[in-house]
Amino acid sequence: MMKQTQSEIAEKVMSDPRWKQVLAHDAQADGRFFYAVKTTGIYCRPSCGARAPRPENVAFYLTAAGAESAGFRPCKRCKPDQLPLPEVHAGKVAQSCRLIETAEVMPTLTQLAADAGLSTYHFHRVFKSITGLTPKAYASAHRAQTMREKLAAQSKVTDVIYDAGYASNSRFYETANHTLGMKPRQYLKGGLNTTIRFALAECSLGNILVASSEKGICAISIGDDAEVLLRELQDRFPKANLIGGDEAFESMVATVIGFIESPRLGLNLPLDIQGTAFQQRVWQALQKIPVGSTVTYTQLAQLIGMPKAIRAVASACAANTLAVAIPCHRVVRLDGSLSGYRWGVELKKTLLSLEGKA
Numbered sequence: 001m002m003k004q005t006q007s008e009i010a011e012k013v014m015s016d017p018r019w020k021q022v023l024a025h026d027a028q029a030d031g032r033f034f035y036a037v038k039t040t041g042i043y044c045r046p047s048c049g050a051r052a053p054r055p056e057n058v059a060f061y062l063t064a065a066g067a068e069s070a071g072f073r074p075c076k077r078c079k080p081d082q083l084p085l086p087e088v089h090a091g092k093v094a095q096s097c098r099l100i101e102t103a104e105v106m107p108t109l110t111q112l113a114a115d116a117g118l119s120t121y122h123f124h125r126v127f128k129s130i131t132g133l134t135p136k137a138y139a140s141a142h143r144a145q146t147m148r149e150k151l152a153a154q155s156k157v158t159d160v161i162y163d164a165g166y167a168s169n170s171r172f173y174e175t176a177n178h179t180l181g182m183k184p185r186q187y188l189k190g191g192l193n194t195t196i197r198f199a200l201a202e203c204s205l206g207n208i209l210v211a212s213s214e215k216g217i218c219a220i221s222i223g224d225d226a227e228v229l230l231r232e233l234q235d236r237f238p239k240a241n242l243i244g245g246d247e248a249f250e251s252m253v254a255t256v257i258g259f260i261e262s263p264r265l266g267l268n269l270p271l272d273i274q275g276t277a278f279q280q281r282v283w284q285a286l287q288k289i290p291v292g293s294t295v296t297y298t299q300l301a302q303l304i305g306m307p308k309a310i311r312a313v314a315s316a317c318a319a320n321t322l323a324v325a326i327p328c329h330r331v332v333r334l335d336g337s338l339s340g341y342r343w344g345v346e347l348k349k350t351l352l353s354l355e356g357k358a
Helices: 006-014 017-023 064-069 085-102 109-116 120-131 135-153 157-163 169-180 184-188 226-236 247-261 277-286 297-303 310-318 345-357
Strands: 034-037 042-044 058-061 195-203 206-212 217-223 241-244
Touching: 017 058, 034 064, 042 064, 058 064, 085 109, 085 120, 085 135, 109 120, 109 135, 120 135, 135 277, 195 217, 195 226, 195 247, 206 226, 206 247, 217 226, 217 247, 247 345, 277 297, 277 310, 297 310
Parallel strands: 195 241
Antiparallel strands: 034 042, 034 058, 195 206, 206 217
C-alpha cells in the first residue's frame, strides 16, 4: 500500500466536515470528537481557542481515550480530558438548586457562589443563563410552589409558613397575596371569598373565557362550548366568588380578542402567572418566540439550557392556562407537525395560520 503524501493527507482532512468545525472553534461539536496535532503531540476539543494547525498534521478521534491511546497528551488550554465547561456549570447550578430547595433559610448569593467555587458575579450570571432565573427568583418560585402544595395538604397556615421556608409570619404574608392571587386562607379553602372576574365572549376561534384575579389575568380559555370553559374555571377555585366582569373588564376581554385577531399588536396586560420554577422558565421562553415563528420542543429545551428535558418542557406547555398570552401554540414537533394542544390541535393550526398572515 502506497504511503499518502502530505498534500493527500491535507486534502482528506479538509474534506472532512469536522475540519470546518475545528476552524470555527465550534462548541456544539465538543464531545462528538477530538482532534490531535501530530507535530505537538497534543489533542484538543473542537472549540479550543488555539491557533488552527496545518491540516496535514491533524488526526481525528471519537474519544479522548482513543487520542491518548495513540500517544497524544490533553491540551492544557481546553482540557479535553475533563468535563466540558457547560456541563461543569450545569452540575454546579443543579447543586445550588438543591441547596436552595433544602435550606431552612435562603442561602445568600455569597454562600451559593462559594459553594460552587465561583465569584458572586460569575455565579449569578451562570445561574441565570442556565435556569432562566436569578438565584433569588428561583428561591421565590420554589417557595411559592411549596406554599401551594402545603396549603393543599394542610389545614394550618402557620404550619405552611415554616414548611415553605419563611423565616417569619410577616414575610410570608407580604408575598402570599402576590404569589397566590389571594389570601392564604382563601387559597386553602378553594378560593373562599376570593373574587375572580370573568367574561365569556365570541371571537373568530369560537368561545373565549377571560378571567382575572386581583393580580392579573389568570385564565384565557378557548373552545366550542362556553359552559365547559366556565366549568373548568369553577373547578380551579370551587369556592371562589366568580362574578361577571363590568364594562372595564369587558374592555380587557376585547383587548385579548384584538390580540388574537392581530397578534402583532402585542398584549400589554397584567398576567397572574402561577407555576413551578421550571414551568416559569419554559413560559418565559415561550413569550420570547416571535409572532409567525415556531420552535420544536427540542429547541425550546435548548433555549432554557436543559436540552434533555424535552418531555418536561412538553408538560410545562400543557400546564399553561393562558392561551395566546403564553404562546405554547408556537411549539411543534421535530418534523414540523402539530402535536397536542390544551385547547385542541385544530385551534393550534388556526392560530398559527392567523399569525402567518399577520
